[in-house]
Amino acid sequence: MSASERKGPLSRFRVVDLTRVRSGPTCVRQLADWGADVIKIESPPALELSDGWGGNRLGGDFQNLHRNKRAFTLNLKDPDGVKIMRQLTDRSDVVVENFRPDVKFRLGIDYESLAKTNPKLVYGSISGFGQDGPYAKRAGFDQIAQGMGGLMAITGEPGTGPMRAGIAVADSSAGLYCAMGILTALLEREVSGKGQWVQVSLLQAMIAMLDFQAARWLIEKEVPPQAGNDHPTSIPTGVYPTVDGNINIAAGSDAMFKRLCTALGAVELITKPEYATGKLRSKNRKQCAADLSVHTKKKKSQEWIELFEKAGVPSGPIYQMNEMFDDPQVKHLGMAAPVKHPQLGDSAVVNQPFVLSRTPSTIRTVTPDVGQHTDEILRELAYSDGQIADLRKRVIV
Numbered sequence: 001m002s003a004s005e006r007k008g009p010l011s012r013f014r015v016v017d018l019t020r021v022r023s024g025p026t027c028v029r030q031l032a033d034w035g036a037d038v039i040k041i042e043s044p045p046a047l048e049l050s051d052g053w054g055g056n057r058l059g060g061d062f063q064n065l066h067r068n069k070r071a072f073t074l075n076l077k078d079p080d081g082v083k084i085m086r087q088l089t090d091r092s093d094v095v096v097e098n099f100r101p102d103v104k105f106r107l108g109i110d111y112e113s114l115a116k117t118n119p120k121l122v123y124g125s126i127s128g129f130g131q132d133g134p135y136a137k138r139a140g141f142d143q144i145a146q147g148m149g150g151l152m153a154i155t156g157e158p159g160t161g162p163m164r165a166g167i168a169v170a171d172s173s174a175g176l177y178c179a180m181g182i183l184t185a186l187l188e189r190e191v192s193g194k195g196q197w198v199q200v201s202l203l204q205a206m207i208a209m210l211d212f213q214a215a216r217w218l219i220e221k222e223v224p225p226q227a228g229n230d231h232p233t234s235i236p237t238g239v240y241p242t243v244d245g246n247i248n249i250a251a252g253s254d255a256m257f258k259r260l261c262t263a264l265g266a267v268e269l270i271t272k273p274e275y276a277t278g279k280l281r282s283k284n285r286k287q288c289a290a291d292l293s294v295h296t297k298k299k300k301s302q303e304w305i306e307l308f309e310k311a312g313v314p315s316g317p318i319y320q321m322n323e324m325f326d327d328p329q330v331k332h333l334g335m336a337a338p339v340k341h342p343q344l345g346d347s348a349v350v351n352q353p354f355v356l357s358r359t360p361s362t363i364r365t366v367t368p369d370v371g372q373h374t375d376e377i378l379r380e381l382a383y384s385d386g387q388i389a390d391l392r393k394r395v396i397v
Contacts, residue, residue, distance in 0.1 A: 015028060016092050070368060076107050096182070102137065128141070146170055151210065
């Protein structure tokens with residue numbers, strides 16, 4: 001897709017994508033969906049190298065991560081491949097990578113090297129633990145970061161031992177923070193005219209995502225325990241059984257607790273001394289949950305949700321994935337973005353979660369085949385058909 005055909009607030013930017021697995025592709029997807037010209041670098045198939053993209057290329061995860069990109073094969077272990085890479089980055093605004101910290105220096109494609117010929121370049125790096133420091137050379141994995149970053153110690157039912165979250169929190173948040181850093185650097189470049197190196201690690205992102213749980217230790221020196229489905233500090237907020245399943249209820253304030261008890265037909269709980277304040281309800285959370293559950297078991301989930309909505313009590317269903325995408329509000333928000341893939345046919349990917357009123361994000365193209373746009377991009381770099389044929393013969397591309 002040409003620059004004139006691309007639309008969106010980032011359509012004027014070109015991004016060279018050296019990322020793999022999840023954290024890096026999550027970052028680049030943010031830029032691609034909002035119009036950036038993203039060129040994804042992979043090794044030529046003849047080299048039989050794994051680029052670590054992970055999973056089946058036609059699988060949902062892969063297709064969801066790598067839409068809106070152009071695919072370019074390049075042998076970065078060959079000097080001629082690095083030469084082409086430098087030609088490409090000299091004409092680009094952003095480079096994103098999530099190699100181990102030493103790899104980019106070994107290949108000669110680190111920020112300082114590339115910035116010598118393109119001082120306006122914004123270079124985004126995602127690592128496991130940082131670009132330097134005692135753990136810099138360690139490989140970064142989401143679950144390792146969840147454990148070291150404190151999340152697993154506060155996830156799960158009390159006394160059951162550490163529990164990982166059901167999604168790749170560290171990977172995904174690191175990608176989103178890196179995208180935010182890149183956009184911040186691009187805004188700053190409009191003032192200074194200079195690029196800079198944006199650095200994010202899974203460990204930093206995981207700690208930042210802890211938010212109020214981390215602040216409980218930093219400010220009050222309180223080590224947060226596991227709280228299961230209960231909110232750590234606002235009680236009652238948690239999962240309650242119904243006739244046909246479970247629902248979430250969030251009624252932590254005193255006023256909300258009174259409305260909840262009234263809607264349940266359990267007004268006697270309002271005056272129970274053990275539940276008089278938020279601190280007391282937190283102290284007696286198990287008994288409070290048990291007392292409320294006696295009443296929630298009397299009706300179906302949807303009946304309670306409708307009653308609580310009328311009473312001004314926050315509540316909601318607990319969906320399986322298929323139920324979630326079938327919800328009328330989710331459909332209204334358009335979170336399943338339709339795509340048509342040449343092999344997969346009609347399908348969908350997860351849409352962007354924020355909306356701009358004038359310049360929306362778009363799913364312009366599905367995930368490309370390996371090297372699908374290599375010749376096209378080389379011609380943009382002024383390579384002739386004969387030169388391209390020679391590069392292919394020597395497995396440079």
